[in-house]
Each structure stands twice: as structure tokens, then as C-alpha cells.
Amino acid sequence: MSTPLGNKASIVVDLVGVGAWGPAFNNWAELQTLxxxxALGEALQWATPVPKPEIIPANERRRAPLPVRAAVEVSWQALQQSGLASSDVACVFGSGLGDTEITDYMCRVLTTAEKQLSPTKFHNSVHNAAAGYWTISSGCMKSANSIAAYQNTAGLALLEAMIQCQQHHEPVLVTLFDTAAHDAYRQIFACEQSFAAALLLVPAGTAHTPMAHLVMADETAASVIAPDLPHDQLDKLYRDNPAAKVLGLLQQLAAKRSGDCVFELSPRRALKLVVSF
Structure with missing residues (x-):
């Protein structure tokens, strides 16, 4: 695999905003502290707080399912940190599982004689529901893509966002989110904790004080090594939650540690990001 520009390491972007939400943390600052x-992890209650994204109007927020609220919350955090206007920022949303609660509900209802689905739940069942809530609530006027690739979702969403950022020369928000799988799916999706994160990318050289620089290259899948995360709960989150595959990159950003971060794209290919500060 080569980059769309024809040579390796040709796609470079700057990072200007981060959002995070998950078990024991509500935002990027709290995850950095963790x-x-x-040792702090031993004293924490590893229960996921309920996100309440204020950018979604109250009536709509009450109807929004957890994956949507989580995705919009971290997107808003990253946007606020960047200082950019939402109308100028394209977005890529990635979820490996989608909303398994609503999927289970719909499958159960469709086995009944009446087959009467809730219009609201049907409306929220589509994979781009989070992107829709975000663009409407934030006034985003740019493109909004939604990606699903199970455990490869984080890498493919970052790949899409970085290419779009450089090729279209525009800021791109990449948001990754997956909530705990419904009990009926646990044998297939061993995901017991919810997690969401957002990274706001801008074309290289356009930010006054970027948080980090990201350079895209490509490697073989054999190069993918799980990060050494500081707590067993974070390690389990990384292994089981597709969106949490970004935790290794977030750990590098928190420590301001330059180096490579690799994401699996398929059984044969992987995305390598070279991170510098």
C-alpha cells in the first residue's frame, strides 16, 4: 500500500484538539492525569460517567442514545480546544460496533407479530446517527463520513481523516466511539466498557501552536504491538473496545513522546503514524 500522493510519509497533519470520555474519565485532562x-487507577471507580453534551438541544439530547452522546461530547471537547469554528471543520466518525442496544431492540421487535418499531429508535439506528446529531447541533457545513470496520475502525478512520485533511486542505475532526456491547452480543463482541475520543486535525503548518505533528506511513500488520498502558482496566479497554485502539496514540500525546504508533487496517496491512512535538 502507498499513500494516495504516491510515496510514503507524504501526508503530514497537525493536531490541535483532543476530546476523551470513558471509564473513570470525563475529558482529555482527566485521561492525561490517569x-x-x-497508582491513581487503583482508587478509581471504573464506572463510565454519563455524557451530557450541551451542544445538543435538551429535547434532542433526551432522545439521543449513549453512543451518540459520547461521540458528540468528545467532538465538542476537541473543537473547543482547537478554537476553530464548527462550520469550517469536516468530520469522520468511526464506530466498530455501532449501537448494539438498538440493534438488539430492533431484532426483537421484528420477531413479534406487530413489528411496530419506535420511530425514534429507528431514526437512531443508522450508523451515521452520531454524525447527523453532530452536524445539525454544531452547524457543521462540511462533509461528514461514517466508518465501521470492527477492530480496524480506528486506523481506517484516521487514514480517511488524514487523507481528507491534506488533499482538501481543510480541518478534519475524527471521532471514535464504541459503547459496551449489549449482553446478547458479548460472545461476539467482548466489549464491557464504553469509550470515545476525538482528534481535530489541520493541514500541516496552518496552526500557530499545534499539540503534535502526525506523519502517515504504512507498515505490515506484524508491526502492530499493543501499548504498555498504565492500568489493567485501560489494557482491557484497548483490547476489547474498537474505538479504544487509539489509546496508544493518546498515551504518546499525553507524555509528549515522539515515535511511531501503528494501527491495524486489515490482516495484511497497517497504518503507521510518526508522532513528533
């Missing part, structure tokens, strides 16, 4: 203080 990374920096491994």
Missing part, C-alpha cells in the same frame, strides 16, 4: 499517575 496516564501520568498509574
Amino acid at each position: 496516564f501520568a499517575n498509574p
